[in-house]
Amino acid sequence: MSEVKVTEVARKLAILRQRFKDKAQSDILQLQRSAGRFRGGDIQGPDLVSVYQSLHRLAGSAGTFGYGKLGAAARALEIELKPLIETPDSGCRVLSQEVVTPAFIERVEALLDLLMRARQGTEPVHCAPERVDEPRLETKRVLIVDPDPDAAETVANGVRLHGFEVAVCGSLSEAVHYDWSGLASVVVKETLLDGHAPELNGCAGLTPMICIGTEDSFERRYQFAARGMDGFIPEPLSIPALVDYIERLSSEWADKGTGRVMIVDDDAELLEHYALVLEQAGLEVCGVSDPTRILRVLSGFRPDLVLMDVQLGKFSGAHLARMLRYDPEWLGLPIVYLSSEENRESQVEALSEGGDDFLTKPVSDGFLINAVKVRCYRARQLDKLVSRDSLTGLLKHGVAKQEILKEHARCQRMGQSSVVAMLDLDHFKRVNDRFGHRTGDVVIKGLSNLLRNRLRKTDVIGRYGGEEFVVVLPNCAADDARAVLQSVCDQLAQIVFKGDGGEFSVTLSIGMAPLHAFASSEDAIEAADQALYQRKQAGRNGVTVAGNDHPPERCADG
Numbered sequence: 001m002s003e004v005k006v007t008e009v010a011r012k013l014a015i016l017r018q019r020f021k022d023k024a025q026s027d028i029l030q031l032q033r034s035a036g037r038f039r040g041g042d043i044q045g046p047d048l049v050s051v052y053q054s055l056h057r058l059a060g061s062a063g064t065f066g067y068g069k070l071g072a073a074a075r076a077l078e079i080e081l082k083p084l085i086e087t088p089d090s091g092c093r094v095l096s097q098e099v100v101t102p103a104f105i106e107r108v109e110a111l112l113d114l115l116m117r118a119r120q121g122t123e124p125v126h127c128a129p130e131r132v133d134e135p136r137l138e139t140k141r142v143l144i145v146d147p148d149p150d151a152a153e154t155v156a157n158g159v160r161l162h163g164f165e166v167a168v169c170g171s172l173s174e175a176v177h178y179d180w181s182g183l184a185s186v187v188v189k190e191t192l193l194d195g196h197a198p199e200l201n202g203c204a205g206l207t208p209m210i211c212i213g214t215e216d217s218f219e220r221r222y223q224f225a226a227r228g229m230d231g232f233i234p235e236p237l238s239i240p241a242l243v244d245y246i247e248r249l250s251s252e253w254a255d256k257g258t259g260r261v262m263i264v265d266d267d268a269e270l271l272e273h274y275a276l277v278l279e280q281a282g283l284e285v286c287g288v289s290d291p292t293r294i295l296r297v298l299s300g301f302r303p304d305l306v307l308m309d310v311q312l313g314k315f316s317g318a319h320l321a322r323m324l325r326y327d328p329e330w331l332g333l334p335i336v337y338l339s340s341e342e343n344r345e346s347q348v349e350a351l352s353e354g355g356d357d358f359l360t361k362p363v364s365d366g367f368l369i370n371a372v373k374v375r376c377y378r379a380r381q382l383d384k385l386v387s388r389d390s391l392t393g394l395l396k397h398g399v400a401k402q403e404i405l406k407e408h409a410r411c412q413r414m415g416q417s418s419v420v421a422m423l424d425l426d427h428f429k430r431v432n433d434r435f436g437h438r439t440g441d442v443v444i445k446g447l448s449n450l451l452r453n454r455l456r457k458t459d460v461i462g463r464y465g466g467e468e469f470v471v472v473l474p475n476c477a478a479d480d481a482r483a484v485l486q487s488v489c490d491q492l493a494q495i496v497f498k499g500d501g502g503e504f505s506v507t508l509s510i511g512m513a514p515l516h517a518f519a520s521s522e523d524a525i526e527a528a529d530q531a532l533y534q535r536k537q538a539g540r541n542g543v544t545v546a547g548n549d550h551p552p553e554r555c556a557d558g
């Protein structure tokens with residue numbers, strides 16, 4: 001996040017803090033009026049309830065805005081008052097004499113002092129956003145650090161064929177001056193890690209670092225881990241295996257820093273505060289203050305996680321959580337209550353209705369960021385397990401078809417053009433027969449990685465069957481799609497794979513069709529499949545567009 005943006009966030013947080021202070025002051029004045037009545041022996045049930053609610057609000061929010069002592073004092077009073085609120089009228093009258101003592105009333109009156117003292121700066125206030133510099137990854141650029149320029153260039157060329165931009169450095173001191181932001185990985189030759197490697201101090205956590213080396217032993221691996229390496233890959237180096245490693249690490253890292261969070265809280269200042277803090281840490285946030293809008297917002301925003309207050313005016317967060325689970329689509333959605341409820345029994349009760357966890361208010365900004373990121377990360381990993389193919393990480397057949405259906409509907413609605421394409425590796429059976437199934441798997445992963453890197457983030461890429469893939473290029477004219485898909489064929493053909501029986505390369509056949517031009521997504525897929533069949537008939541290795549009158553040019557059969 002830029003300095004300007006950090007200052008802007010700090011400015012907004014300061015405004016929120018002032019709003020909280022004004023509101024808290026009027027709440028506390030109200031509390032003092034009630035305390036005055038209590039002193040005169042006028043202790044009424046409704047008055048007690050409203051005092052309890054004000055204390056509860058202060059206890060939950062004051063800490064977040066930097067008034068820790070005020071929050072703690074309100075919390076202590078709230079806890080003492082709670083049994084009174086839960087006791088029937090007759091018992092309440094007896095109990096109130098024991099609880100609402102002169103000392104209790106004095107403590108209520110002293111709340112204003114705690115608010116004012118903080119204003120005069122006698123209470124340290126930690127309200128500025130805690131800066132959390134997260135690595136923001138684009139999985140496109142790789143830095144190779146190897147003192148041997150020829151070896152470095154060979155690796156770089158291999159990795160480039162998989163769709164990455166690659167830069168090369170000869171030493172760590174040169175590497176640390178390179179811009180690491182947005183790197184998918186830094187690949188380091190093992191010899192550079194012998195000795196102290198002080199250049200790497202402070203680099204851990206910036207971007208995934210992978211070591212390549214000849215000696216694969218416990219001692220060596222441990223040494224690399226101590227130097228901050230996130231991965232190790234032994235030589236002789238297989239470029240597809242290295243690319244696969246880079247893909248895996250960079251996708252894990254990218255997931256760690258991101259997430260979509262929906263916050264449901266009827267306290268406007270708190271809601272805005274949480275949203276600013278989380279957005280500043282790189283999360284996408286959608287705030288909902290009116291619980292009746294939850295379902296509508298959920299469908300549009302599709303969060304990884306919901307943070308929900310337990311009491312939202314007349315609505316109970318626990319009931320809302322139960323209601324969300326009516327829809328199978330939201331059965332797996334993690335719901336975390338953000339509440340000042342500390343009582344374990346009440347927490348368990350709320351959890352049993354459909355929530356997954358509790359974060360007790362007030363939470364520090366840093367704790368909130370980490371707690372949310374960890375939960376978003378887990379939710380995304382789980383979602384991947386369900387919707388993604390385990391070998392390639394691409395969308396599974398059914399999920400891909402759903403996405404194509406959605407894109408078809410979008411095209412119809414917006415009048416835009418998109419392209420659907422079916423891709424099939426050529427003579428793949430021969431690869432398996434000659435080099436074995438495991439080598440065949442490396443080829444399938446190689447093509448998946450190439451597709452991920454060559455296509456846009458918004459494109460749909462699915463594994464349709466064994467060695468068959470489907471892609472959708474939204475908002476793309478047929479000529480542009482054809483050029484991109486042809487370049488995928490060309491790049492794949494240049495990649496050299498290694499198997500037990502020697503080196504080899506593979507080719508790819510593609511059939512494509514304009515998604516928007518068909519009445520249904522099924523029809524468009526069928527047309528792309530027919531075009532793929534034509535390409536296979538006409539010699540494979542290339543792209544055929546559905547509906548082209550003349551048969552495709554015949555290519556040399558791979």
Ligand SMILES: Nc1nc2c(ncn2[C@@H]2O[C@H](COP(=O)(O)OP(=O)(O)OP(=O)(O)O)[C@@H](O)[C@H]2O)c(=O)[nH]1
Pocket residue numbers: 391424425426427428429430432436437438439440441444465466467536540
């Ligand atoms: N290694 C590996 N092979 C697979 C996987 N899924 C399917 N296959 C293999 O892919 C091959 C597909 O062979 P065919 O359908 O005959 O097609 P082909 O040999 O690619 O020939 P053309 O498509 O006509 O060019 C079969 O040998 C399958 O076993 C997989 O996950 N891993």
